[in-house]
């Protein structure tokens with residue numbers, strides 16, 4: 001089990017339809033650890049009330065990042081399976097919390113940090129994807145960095161709109177439809193000074209459109225940053241084989257290593273099944289193919305050591321001899 | 331021997347058989363920096379970029395090349411690509427100017443015509459020596475005269491190799507062994 005912190009729900013704000021903003025406080029009212037703008041925490045979602053299993057959902061922190069009194073998150077309610085949707089029920093559970101409830105979460109983790117060497121930051125968000133960008137903008141304004149934000153949302157459904165306006169003034173542009181966005185970005189992305197970095201977060205289709213347009217206009221990938229979790233489905237990946245306890249299993253394209261292990265009757269601890277919580281880590285033995293790490297949990301150093309991976313999202317890639325195989329121990 | 335792929339020395343700066351990079355056609359505007367003797371490489375780039383927005387600068391030396399690059403980058407927009415044709419030493423020096431101006435590795439490409447000469451920065455006296463010297467060979471420092479081992483590390487911010495006294499631990503011996511713990515190499519920290 002990874003380290004967890006206990007938090008208590010301090011305020012609940014349901015002003016925007018479908019979106020709930022929560023302020024989470026230290027149970028003793030102490031200050032909370034500072035975090036890097038763009039960080040998220042992973043909230044534990046208990047089983048029950050129609051949720052067959054425990055889960056864990058990642059949410060971006062929107063509030064003050066240095067020495068904060070609260071960790072604030074904004075959560076879009078996604079319909080769970082019981083209501084005909086496809087979500088695990090975590091966001092519906094958040095929408096049922098009330099002031100004073102206790103929750104557990106990982107401490108904040110950074111996977112979408114502003115680039116220090118950038119001389120200018122262009123933030124482009126849609127829908128609930130505004131949350132990590134709000135935290136970026138807050139820090140840029142605080143430190144007097146050059147920043148601009150473009151926010152696309154359906155009328156009446158924008159999160160943090162007043163806060164963004166107040167914070168960013170004329171550095172913030174609100175747009176209401178995709179056509180307007182395409183028009184705006186075609187001009188904006190074509191005319192950014194060389195030190196600019198682009199950050200985008202929102203639904204997968206939206207981020208694809210932003211990245212495609214940037215690429216078309218010559219943006220190299222080192223200047224384009226995506227907040228991937230919870231919004232984009234990972235590609236199905238190539239098939240590979242896995243050796244475990246003297247057995248060899250096939251992991252077809254579209255099946256995760258975690259699923260393949262479970263199907264074969266192995267028990268692998270897991271929570272989020274999307275590479276953010278760190279529960280499903282398995283050890284990889286020497287002689288394995290290189291690993292395509294797709295999680296947001298392991299740091300670069302651990303990845304470099306090459307002796308473990310997160311089974312829910314990461315896969316083997318073919319070695320020089322074309323073989324894609326992992327030897328794992330559970 | 332250090333595995334070269336693990337070092338900060340790009341392959342084109344030590345492997346004379348490495349082919350010149352191809353222009354990244356996804357760029358919108360291109361700066362070509364051409365040093366003496368590298369016209370053929372640059373001509374091939376110019377041909378590949380026919381009809382594109384290209385600024386080609388023929389430069390007599392590194393200083394002129396850096397000045398031309400800086401002038402272009404001062405007004406450049408994201409989408410700009412830089413191609414540098416010259417010797418490895420020249421390319422590393424111009425790359426350093428690009429890095430200092432904020433260019434990423436995916437915004438620069440190099441066509442190297444000769445890998446013999448290197449810039450070697452002396453950790454002891456701060457002088458930089460230009461010489462035709464192999465990696466892990468020894469060259470006298472033009473500043474302090476110490477015999478410098480050319481360590482396979484290039485500073486991204488200066489383009490110079492790291493050089494430190496080969497016989498730091500066994501004075502007057504002259505055998506080319508570097509300190510076993512590589513501590514001198516790390517002492518530069520990440521100046522780059």
Ligand code: FES
Pocket residue numbers: 269270271272273274275276277278279280281295297310311312313
């Ligand atoms: S189950 Fe959470 S990282 Fe894999």
